[in-house]
Amino acid sequence: MSTDPHPAARRLRLDLAYDGTEFSGWAVQPGLRTVQGELEAALGVLLRAGDPRLTVGGRTDAGVHARGQVAHLDVTAAQLDKWTGRVGDGTASASGAARGAADELAAVRARRLNGVLKRSAPDIAVHGVREVPAEFDARFSALRRRYEYRLRDGAARRDPLAARFTADVAHPLDLGAMQRAADELLGLNDFTTFCKAREGATAVRELLCFEWRVTEDGAYAARIEADAFCHSMVRAIVGAVVAVGSGRIAQSELVALRDARARSSRFTVMPAHGLSLEEIAYPADADLAARAAQTRARRGALDD
Known part of the structure; x- marks a missing residue:
């Protein structure tokens, strides 16, 4: 339309x-x-x-x-x-x-x-x-989008009342390691490693926030915010950070995977049911047209 x-x-x-x-x-x-x-x-x-x-x-x-x-x-x-x-x-x-x-x-x-x-x-x-x-x-016209991803690790007590909205991870997770890994993905990057990019489209995005916390019910929740996301990106970057938190890959390998800009089997894309779109932010009315024009302009590839 x-x-x-x-x-x-x-x-x-x-x-x-x-x-x-x-x-x-x-x-x-x-x-x-x-x-x-x-x-x-x-x-x-x-x-x-x-x-x-x-x-x-x-x-x-x-x-x-x-x-x-x-x-x-x-x-x-x-x-x-x-x-x-x-x-x-x-x-x-x-x-x-x-x-x-x-x-x-x-x-x-x-x-x-x-x-x-x-x-x-x-x-x-x-x-x-x-x-x-x-x-x-x-x-x-959107300026940014904010998602939350909820999960429980293997050391947490399962909660069937939250099962529709919280993914289960079999292994115990190191939350500090996950936060350090998440920090490595912040900023303007080519997220091809973590995206199912459409032909002719770019996977360059600016990741503004990727913060983990412990929720009141004992789950782990990630706040993930960017100007835009490509297909499967949120669940993929969470999966990569979970791989670091479980010890499957090192933080240095995550950085190498990010920079390789190629899909990998070294981490798993997380299940859909742990993810929720929490907020979409927009500019003031006077800036709507300019923002839409800026968004439609195709973002170029990053320099190596």
């Missing part, structure tokens, strides 16, 4: 979360249950339109969860009126009253969309549906 809205269109931002266990990922796939498929079917009921199309900020794989997913959708003024059951709210001013009215409408739209979703997709929760400038693009 083109990101250039029709002149009469109104652009809406959807903030949502989902348990990815029973989904074959975000993107629509024939014959499979997907987050996009369920949402677009529900939107079709609300808008009385046959083919609403969503653009997503972070396309998640099968089994991956989200607490902070963002998508956008273009609708006509008439469709928006059907959704809210009232005349559209127009362009909001900067006043507190106008912001309050816009927040109320966002909540009403979310409530009505959740009402349709609960029939077939109660594992999706829409938190808000608000109007945004036409320049907003859920994918290309």
